[in-house]
Amino acid sequence: MESFLRIFALLIPIWVNFAALASPAAAQTDLLPSWNDGASKQAILDFVAGVTAEGGPDYVVPEERIAVFDNDGTLWAEQPLYFQVLFAIDRAKALAPQHPEWKDKEPFASLLKGDVKSALAGGEHAIVELVAATHSDMTTEEFNSIVKDWLARARHPKTQRQYTEMTYQPMLELLAFLRSSGFKTFIVTGGGIEFVRAFAEDTYGVPPEQVVGSAGKTKFETRDGRPVLMKEPGVDFVDDKAGKPVGIQRHIGRRPIAAFGNSDGDLQMLQWTCTGSGLRFCLYVHHTDGEREWAYDRQSSIGRLDEGLDQAAANGWTVVDMKKDWKKVFGFEK
């Protein structure tokens, strides 16, 4: 008997563990502490309870629990400019000595004079030029290092925080909560896939293979006798608007059951997600907090949310009022 008791003693930690998993007390722990109580938080909790209730009418097997998240404006801030554009501007400045011709060529000429507004007045064309010049002619591994290095050093112009600190605390909690409920979380970004991969695993807990994004052309070749993947200037895929469902199908091959965005660029992703059969969840983050963050929607050139707001109302999607629904916006807030 004694040896039995000894074995039993050894098992106590395991048993305690199992008990914790199953006990109602554990289930009541608030896994979304930065969300104020209210309709948005309740809608999330109800959805997750529904799809995870085995034997219930809305149960979804774990392998089908796919949740997709936009990045800019949904997981981290996007003002005063998309952070990847700020990265490209810094890169252009760093590369300028090797490109004397940029002194007479837009958008570089204005940028190098510190006039970002004029540089970007060229609109999409200017951005494409800028990204092509700063995101190509290097290996994928070199690019990854450059982005990581920039993220470690650069500071946000308004908060002086690292860009990876400009992530929304409530959304980080939501990512973790969904994963703890058996979801596989994907990022589906209009930004560059390799740019976002450089920090998504550390910052969001989303591994590179679960990042979908816009992409430049890549070419396999041999350099100095070793195979490399070279980033080339051309655009291969734009993962925005109607491109998002296409990117989702290409990378994931399943229709998500939950989608999270903040702009009209996410509208088709939400439509694709929420018109599938069974219980679905679509959520827009509405930037309503001009004090803790930025307030913008229908008129904004960055992260415009116009048709999306109408569609959310028409379809009963959840719209997060950042000011009202979030106890904290950023983790660094007191």
Place this chain on the structure above:
Amino acid sequence: MESFLRIFALLIPIWVNFAALASPAAAQTDLLPSWNDGASKQAILDFVAGVTAEGGPDYVVPEERIAVFDNDGTLWAEQPLYFQVLFAIDRAKALAPQHPEWKDKEPFASLLKGDVKSALAGGEHAIVELVAATHSDMTTEEFNSIVKDWLARARHPKTQRQYTEMTYQPMLELLAFLRSSGFKTFIVTGGGIEFVRAFAEDTYGVPPEQVVGSAGKTKFETRDGRPVLMKEPGVDFVDDKAGKPVGIQRHIGRRPIAAFGNSDGDLQMLQWTCTGSGLRFCLYVHHTDGEREWAYDRQSSIGRLDEGLDQAAANGWTVVDMKKDWKKVFGFEK
């Protein structure tokens, strides 16, 4: 005390389970029973032991344990023709009544007369025509159903087995063994990504989001008021040869540490995998068994393995001699 004993009794199955996981007896269970003892099997076991030995010089953290597998000729057979081409031929026959013009148009005219050889004499162009006509103008969900339905009914011309039975038993064991050792297993196929996804989860235990492959163009649109993803005729990506490392980077975003193929079409994937730093594993399946399967290599139009054999010898990659190394080829063998 009695209640303690009752709890203890309840815990016995858990304890037995834990014991099984940890005991040396379990570790000695042969997880590759269809592999004969020999250099190939030993090389696999040594590699896995190396990358999973915590604290050892070759240890690799689980999230970096990415293994990539070619499909045709590596996981399932590819003779007398790639199975997806056999699918396309069957589809063309089924669709012929809606296409009276095919009676005078190659490759369809020959196909409909039952003359596959003449139909495919047009080479790549004929195949592209055939695939475009049979793999587009439907939604991704419709295509998935059509493939599943075909796989359930069609029989291999030589063995009269279902195509999903034409998978290699030793490779199924290898997939499971790697996953049980913390690997994430991906398929990287020259075949169509949506075609392979239709059976990869059931047949290989590889979920859709872990399938990389060639792809046609896809378009998001609204049909009868509902969003759909339409498969269009154009080719978007060819996941073969130098395309394989590009597809791997696009979908996975990490360099694999193990790669498995059977033809020159896999060569760049193996090169990309095995020139990374740390312990790496590259393996070619060499089709040497003309009795249980098919014997072919340097001269074959399907699954040619020529430069790959030379490179394998030069780089010390493992070459599986199907006849010698595999106790069983197919699961249905006695």
